[in-house]
Each structure stands twice: as structure tokens, then as C-alpha cells.
Amino acid sequence: MASQVSSCLDVQSVPESYIFPPETRPGKLTVPLCKTNPVIDLGKAVGQARTDIIQQISEACQRFGFFQVHNILFYSITSTCLINLFCSFENSLKELMVSCKDFCLHQTNSLEDHIVLWKQVINHGVPECLIIDTTKVFNDLFNLPAEDKVNVPEKNGWFYTDSMKFSSNGVHLWRENIKVPCQPLEEECVQLCPEKPNRYREIVVSYVKELRKLSLRILELICEGLGLEGGYFEESSEVQLLTANYYPPCPDPSTTLGLLRHCDPSLITILLEGDVSGLQVFKDGEWIGVKALSNAFVVIVGNQLEIISNQKLKSAEHRAVTNPSEARTSIATLINPSLDFVVEPAKLLVNDLNPPLYRPILYKEFVHSSRAFGPDTEAIKYRISSEL
Template structure:
């Protein structure tokens, strides 16, 4: 809890997912991204609602700077609804990624129950009201960059969702903003880097923090990572948990739907406006 309060991130070891699987998904991700362009062409899309989508930039038409990353974003819960939309090449892609998606969901729900315990909420709180219904997997590939001083893998941003579990392999790249200083997060073999999203900050009434982070590029080695994002359903009501509110702990945020939050998050992020500001309660 302390790391979630102070840094918004923590490293998770001994999570129960076999080391071989943690390594294999990164290997398969690299194999996919190194396929010839024509083998990946059918997955390229500018439609953010597509269940399995390959793209090279967050919003290429609106970005002032283009970032050094390819990304495959795929829905994965429930698995049987989406797995047929995933790549079939490499041939073991669906088998390895499917097994991994199921394991990561188990770990995600366990983490959320432990967070419930730490906050004083009933177990299963995040499964009620659709707060953990959506699971997305993001495969990132950062090619070797000739001059890392000219670009980033990802710009400064924070996550809109509940929690993110990142399998970042062994190559340094992620940085977290703490006290106006960028701190590099040293990879731990076979660990997850877990970060708090804005939605969890709101539900915890500010007891847990969502913080800015970015990805730097590498001149000598390519880097693959896999992020799993736990989101609420679009119609879920987001607000500070009532169990955390009393006369000494007034709600810091107003209630809204997750769909509304995602829409304003995208707009505010593009404009450089803090995404939570419009949802803050006025101080008496």
C-alpha cells in the first residue's frame, strides 16, 4: 500500500505465473512484430474500438512528435469471445497468449482483493458493478533507435484504468515521475510492474495515486513488453467507495460513468490538462 500511495507503482514477484510463460510471451511478441509488414497488414487500424488493433502511434495525425513504438492492442476477456480475432502467425501465438491472459487475470483479481483488504473494502468490490469486467492486452515493441535523444517510446502519460500489470522483460525503458524527477524502473526478472490507474485513485478517494510515466528508447537493443489493463465496463459508475467516506473524509471526486471518463481523458491528455481536474469536488 505504501508504494501505491507514494509512487503509484510497485513490483510484484512470487505471483505464481511460471517463469517460462513470462519469458515465452515476450519472445512470441517479438516474433510477431518482426514478421514482414504484409503478414501484419490486416491488423492495422485507426479504429480504437476494434477488438484487435495494430498501430504505430497513439494519434498520428494530432501528435507534434511521433513516438518510437509499435503496439498491438487486443481484448482478452472473456477469452473465447476474442481469441479468434488475434493473430494466427506465429503459429503458437494464440496458445501462448491465451494461456497468459487467463493467468494474468487471476493475478489481477487477487491484487485487487489485496487492495480491498488494505483499503478496508469488502473482498470482491472490484468485481461488483463491472469495475474489473474489461481486460485488454497491449503488446509493445520498441525497435533499436539510432538517436534516443530525438524521440521517446511513449510520452509522459498516466493510465485511465483501474490497474495495469506490465511484463517488461529485462531491458530498461520505463521511467516514473517522482518529485519532478524521472526515475528509471529497474526490471526484476519475471516480475510484474503494477501501476495504479486514475480509476483506482478515484475509488480509493485519493489514498492510492496514479502517476505520470514514460518510456525511453534504446540505441543498442530492441525491447518488447506486454501490459495487461483492467478496466471497468463503460456504463460502470465511478466514484469514491462509500466505505471510505465519512465526515472526516469527504469525497474528493464526483460520480460519473466510465465511458464519460474515457472520452474526457483522451481530450484532456491531448490538451495537456490533468484528466482528473474536471471531476474534483469543489472544496467547501
């Protein structure tokens, strides 16, 4: 890395200030990849099939606290399909190679298994060229010289931090991070975009707008799944924050973390994980890895959705681990209420048999009473519930 973080993290062994205590670090045990990742086809959320998609989303949010959406459009692999795809533009060629690799790995499976594999067709609607451009522009930003990155304006919600600016009990995270306020998308916010890298403003603004549309689409499906009136989440999703993380290769991932174990304080988080896996979710008493899918999004249930649903939907505890050989860039879009929004269980979801599990709380009170990482994000929820 050509940055001040590279001078700290481009090393042969992990510096002591980055080594987490044994009870916190990932350790050397292999974390299994989740083989039943909930994958939702948003393209089918119309007509009679809409009910099935809503049910799939509800079940995924209840069982896992997250689900995936992506744009792979293969139902089968035929010679005609291969020829057409090879003749298409460059981005499709990359996708094809990944698909052919998967196909070869599954040659011993039954025909029925192949059909199931290719029918995991997800249509989130965000152009793949925009996803690729957005990932590249953040990679370019993180690889700028240190003096260019420290000039990112740290006001009005903008904040750039290298690995030395955040610590948990004196231990630093193995990452760089930038936070970008992006909804409401006011002119002042747009003008504060960094001048470098080239096209940053154009690309990120376009990405923000597409993610806004995607988030409203997903929230409306969740709303229907809970039995709430249409548009219920409009007021609780007025604020949108983008946070991008860069995780350099790490000589010993068993001792470090890119992000601590936490629940998101958002309504939902839409994560662009990239091509390198690193997201892990805590489920049923153990960590499971979420396989990175090219051009895919992981939708994570946040604390606010758990509260509003009166715990019908469960926020997902998760963390980010590092990789010994590959750098990883992830881009998370957090959909939040405004600071003055009162977060409480939806009235339609509580009654004598299902009393509210949380008291009403201003979102800013929730944020100020909890920390960004660690058990506090869980503790604040139960503190709210215990004060009923």
C-alpha cells in the first residue's frame, strides 16, 4: 500500500499493537463457510411470486439476520450460451470464468444439482459496471499517498481514519476506513467529496442513488412480510451512510481483526463484500463465513429493525477477519433513522399476547448510549427492554 497504513501494516509479522487477546481474536480454527446462504431473487418480487419472495426474506431475517442479492443470470450452461457470453463485453467475460470454474467443480453432482445451482438468480438491479467502478474508485482512494487522504474533510459526517486512529483496549484494527454521509444527498455533501481520485464524485453519487432505490425496495418487502402498512419504513430510513473499509493482507489473520464483533445500529445494512471473503456471522453459538459473491450484496438486519419488529427479526452479530495473501475492500451502506426519530416496536406488532419488548427511544439516545463495536450494541437493547 502506498499510504501511511502500509508503513504500519506492510510487515512480515503482526505488530504487538494489532494482536487481540486470545478470547477476542479469530484463532487458528477454520471457520466453515455457510452452505445455506439465504439468496433472494428480487426479480421475482412481482405478481403471484411476490408472496414467496417476501416469505423467503422474512425467514432469512429470522434465521440468519442477513441474506444475499446479486445479478448472476445463468439458468444453464450450453455451448450457445458460452459463445454468446464470450462475445459480450469484458465484465461479462470475468463473470463467465467464475461460472465455468464453479461448473467444473460440480461435475460430479447430479443434473438436478446443477439446475439448482444455476437457478440461484438474483436481480438487485444495480448496474455491474457501477459496482466495478465504485469498488475501483475506493481502492484508488485507499492507495492515494497519505497526504492526500488526510485532506479528506472531517466534518459534516465525513471521516477518514487509518488503523492507528481506532483502538479497542489499546489494540488497533487491521484496516483503513472512510465514512461518507449520503442521504439526504444535499449539494454541500456532494461538494465535500474528495477531489482525488478522478471521477470519485461522479461515481459515488451514482452509487449512492442506486443503493437508495435498492434499500427502499428491500424495506418495502420486509414491511409486507411483517404485515405493516405500505411505506412504514419511509420515516425510519431517512439517513444513509456509506462506510468503506480496506483490509490489507495480514501475515497472521489468527491474531488480528478487521472489524470487531458487533451488531449494526442501523435499520438495515447493504454490504458490497467484493471478491474476497472476510465477513463472518455469529449463529447458533459459532462463527460461520459468508462466501463472497462477485457483484453481490449482503443485506444485514440492524438493531433498529429488530426493535421495530419487536424481535421478530434478529440483528446479526458479525465481524470482519483478515486474509494472509489478498487485500479486501468492502463498502457498507447503512440505512438509519434520523437522530430525532423515536424507535419503538410497531404498534401493529404488539398486543396483550405479544407485549413490546423495548421502550420507545430517540435514535440519537440509542447511538449515544451504545458504542460502535462490541457487546454494548447488544447491551443497550436489553437495557432498553429492562426499563419497560
